[in-house]
Amino acid sequence: MPEFQFQSLAEFFAMGGHAKYVWSSYGVFALMIAYNLIQPVLAKRRIIKAQKARMQRNSA
Amino acid sequence: MWQWFLQLGSPRLFYSKTDRYLPWLSWITVILLGTGLAWGLAFTPPDYQMGENYRIAYIHVPMATLAMGCYAMMACFSAGYLIWKIKVADMIAKACAPIGASITAVALATGSLWGIPTWGTWWIWDARLTSTLIMLFLYVGIIALRSAFDSIDSGARACAVLSLVGVVNLPIIKYSVDWWNTLHQGASNLSLSDTAANPPEVWIPAFFVGFGILGFFLIALILRTRNEILLRERRAQWVSDLVEGNQKESGHA
Numbered sequence: 001m002p003e004f005q006f007q008s009l010a011e012f013f014a015m016g017g018h019a020k021y022v023w024s025s026y027g028v029f030a031l032m033i034a035y036n037l038i039q040p041v042l043a044k045r046r047i048i049k050a051q052k053a054r055m056q057r058n059s060a
Numbered sequence: 061m062w063q064w065f066l067q068l069g070s071p072r073l074f075y076s077k078t079d080r081y082l083p084w085l086s087w088i089t090v091i092l093l094g095t096g097l098a099w100g101l102a103f104t105p106p107d108y109q110m111g112e113n114y115r116i117a118y119i120h121v122p123m124a125t126l127a128m129g130c131y132a133m134m135a136c137f138s139a140g141y142l143i144w145k146i147k148v149a150d151m152i153a154k155a156c157a158p159i160g161a162s163i164t165a166v167a168l169a170t171g172s173l174w175g176i177p178t179w180g181t182w183w184i185w186d187a188r189l190t191s192t193l194i195m196l197f198l199y200v201g202i203i204a205l206r207s208a209f210d211s212i213d214s215g216a217r218a219c220a221v222l223s224l225v226g227v228v229n230l231p232i233i234k235y236s237v238d239w240w241n242t243l244h245q246g247a248s249n250l251s252l253s254d255t256a257a258n259p260p261e262v263w264i265p266a267f268f269v270g271f272g273i274l275g276f277f278l279i280a281l282i283l284r285t286r287n288e289i290l291l292r293e294r295r296a297q298w299v300s301d302l303v304e305g306n307q308k309e310s311g312h313a
Binding site: 047 | 158162
């Protein structure tokens with residue numbers, strides 16, 4: 001079984017002195033994931049809203 | 061199999077089928093990515109030369125691989141659009157560009173962050189870095205090119221041609237580390253034996269992350285393609301029904 005490789009949580013966050021490189025890499029990665037999932041969800045809402053408005057105009 | 065593939069060529073069937081796939085795909089992705097990232101970050105031993113900094117490789121390597129894979133996919137769908145005029149193929153190709161651009165940007169950024177303590181520089185005009193930067197410009201150029209057209213069909217054709225021309229860059233990226241004496245290291249050979257450069261405790265979590273990221277990519281691609289379908293098919297009855305259904309749901313809530 002894989003074991004936790006750090007003595008403490010503080011050491012885990014310190015990443016052996018490489019904290020800023022490791023965590024900013026994972027941060028950039030997380031932002032990219034968030035952007036690519038949130039953007040299409042918001043876009044879909046906009047599309048549906050515009051479509052509803054168009055349908056109401058047409059039926060009126 | 062073939063039947064299933066052909067059905068995805070219909071915008072309406074693509075929409076209804078992916079509706080069923082998305083929850084499954086999301087769960088698999090969350091499990092794979094969660095396990096892989098936790099494992100890679102905390103449960104694999106540090107590298108004997110790079111220490112903890114090598115953990116960046118768990119995202120850098122799959123990001124760089126997927127950046128190229130996404131380009132190859134975009135080019136295939138572009139070819140599919142040019143040859144058979146499949147509209148969904150163009151919508152998928154269109155969805156590939158922004159995702160590919162953001163993935164390439166992350167591959168470059170994580171590479172730089174890894175390079176500062178390891179190489180002593182965040183950037184060097186070495187063959188692999190430069191060709192990857194060119195791929196980022198290709199993605200951005202394809203996005204810009206499409207937005208320059210008013211007609212959907214003209215924009216689609218122009219982007220498909222540019223995507224196919226840009227394929228020449230893919231082997232350059234892939235083999236740059238063999239063809240030229242680059243600062244960027246060559247590919248590590250993943251092997252099942254313990255004596256390899258990458259023992260199982262390193263590559264097993266890497267596979268989890270890799271497939272998790274692939275799942276994320278498919279989700280992002282499907283979501284964007286579905287939006288494009290809604291936009292382009294907005295005059296179809298099934299889209300009206302779908303929007304009305306949405307209205308009812310939100311009315312209850």
